[in-house]
Amino acid sequence: MSASPVVGVLGLQGDTREHLRALAAAGVEAVVVRRPDELAAVHGLVLPGGESTVIDKLLRVFELREPLVDRIVDGLPVYGSCAGMILLADRLLDGTHDQQTLGGLDVTVRRNAFGRQVDSFETDLELAGVTDRDWPSPGPEDGGSVHAVFIRAPWVEDAGPGVEPLGVVPSGPAAGRIVAVRAGNLLATSFHPEITGDTRVHRLFAEVVRAA
Numbered sequence: 001m002s003a004s005p006v007v008g009v010l011g012l013q014g015d016t017r018e019h020l021r022a023l024a025a026a027g028v029e030a031v032v033v034r035r036p037d038e039l040a041a042v043h044g045l046v047l048p049g050g051e052s053t054v055i056d057k058l059l060r061v062f063e064l065r066e067p068l069v070d071r072i073v074d075g076l077p078v079y080g081s082c083a084g085m086i087l088l089a090d091r092l093l094d095g096t097h098d099q100q101t102l103g104g105l106d107v108t109v110r111r112n113a114f115g116r117q118v119d120s121f122e123t124d125l126e127l128a129g130v131t132d133r134d135w136p137s138p139g140p141e142d143g144g145s146v147h148a149v150f151i152r153a154p155w156v157e158d159a160g161p162g163v164e165p166l167g168v169v170p171s172g173p174a175a176g177r178i179v180a181v182r183a184g185n186l187l188a189t190s191f192h193p194e195i196t197g198d199t200r201v202h203r204l205f206a207e208v209v210r211a212a
């Protein structure tokens with residue numbers, strides 16, 4: 001792997017721009033991916049938050065689905081945030097009737113899992129992998145805790161033996177639910193670090209990409 005990997009952000013639908021900004025702030029060269037030749041040129045890929053049913057359809061329209069599945073099978077580092085986590089799941093609960101995922105992560109993900117009352121909320125949670133990272137401003141993000149923003153988010157209903165849970169909801173009705181996982185080169189969070197200004201999750205992913 002070259003010293004400065006190029007990380008793509010899937011640009012079909014969702015908060016592509018926020019991820020591009022977060023990657024740039026994490027010191028990574030980041031480009032939009034909308035075509036198969038653009039996908040072929042990146043060393044890692046972010047699947048942004050958005051609407052997984054729409055992204056699923058557009059992946060097929062843009063003829064990206066097959067090459068992306070192939071690259072995931074080949075070990076491409078991929079970070080999926082929210083809808084991106086849904087797309088990485090091998091098994092999906094509460095998807096629409098014709099919704100497909102790309103797969104790769106040996107997890108069952110429940111879409112829109114948090115229900116109506118708390119379908120969007122924020123909380124601080126402990127995230128494995130960011131514990132010793134410095135965060136430039138003092139506050140609740142210090143140490144291993146990140147400020148997690150959930151927007152009609154999924155959770156990981158269950159995870160296979162090769163999947164490492166990185167974080168759970170700390171309290172409330174969904175306490176203990178897994179909301180961040182890693183398995184090999186695949187990383188996924190139910191929440192949206194790209195909109196908080198905290199670049200530690202993107203830096204963690206950049207390390208995965210550099211090591212691949």
Ligand SMILES: NC(=O)CC[C@H](N)C(=O)O
Pocket residue numbers: 048049050051052053081082083084086111112151152153154
């Ligand atoms: N913020 C998000 O990415 C929401 C995900 C959305 N509920 C979906 O099903 O894809």
